[in-house]
């Protein structure tokens with residue numbers, strides 16, 4: 001075989017989105033625990049090299065489980081990142097050497113998107129530090145992880161346009177229309193008038209009003225709603241075309 005063909009490692013990286021109480025999109029970052037790397041360069045996307053007998057999708061599921069303790073999470077493979085130089089920063093080489101006891105200088109990574117309710121208990125079996133970061137407070141990250149995150153944003157927008165029901169993976173089980181509006185606005189780049197949004201939403205029978213309203217709020221208390229997946233599957237309409 002020509003020596004120009006690569007023998008390379010393959011990894012997965014997961015961008016897990018959450019939506020916080022201040023109506024901001026967040027993502028989960030983990031911390032590398034290695035003294036030789038400066039503190040401010042230790043945060044990264046959760047990821048792993050894949051095992052020789054493992055499918056990439058299975059590796060992504062494993063990473064998410066090791067990250068959150070949750071068995072089944074919504075998961076979407078969206079892109080492969082294969083720049084030959086993506087893993088040759090000296091800190092990243094040090095990290096890979098410590099973590100895998102190998103000199104690794106080329107890794108192709110397959111990136112995944114996932115969604116998690118931010119109030120879900122994170123019970124990591126692998127990482128000591130797992131934290132939510134608002135998307136505009138994400139620090140400079142190792143490898144090409146900042147690039148992966150910015151491409152994942154484009155992807156999550158497309159995903160919501162093609163399957164609106166995934167938005168409910170990010171909302172609490174009961175939510176107000178304002179929360180739904182704020183999440184939809186944070187995700188889509190278009191301006192949407194709140195009154196029109198309310199009108200559209202009230203025509204969707206899969207968004208079901210509950211007999212509960214907000215308590216202890218300074219504004220007019222809003223009603224809570226829930227998403228009914230069964231009704232949604234029957235209609236499967238897009239929210240806004």
Ligand SMILES: O=P(O)(O)OC[C@H]1O[C@@H](O)[C@H](O)[C@@H]1O
Nearest residue numbers: 011013047048049107109143
């Ligand atoms: O074991 P760790 O370092 O978490 O994962 C392997 C890393 O290797 C790189 O391709 C990835 O970007 C990934 O983050």
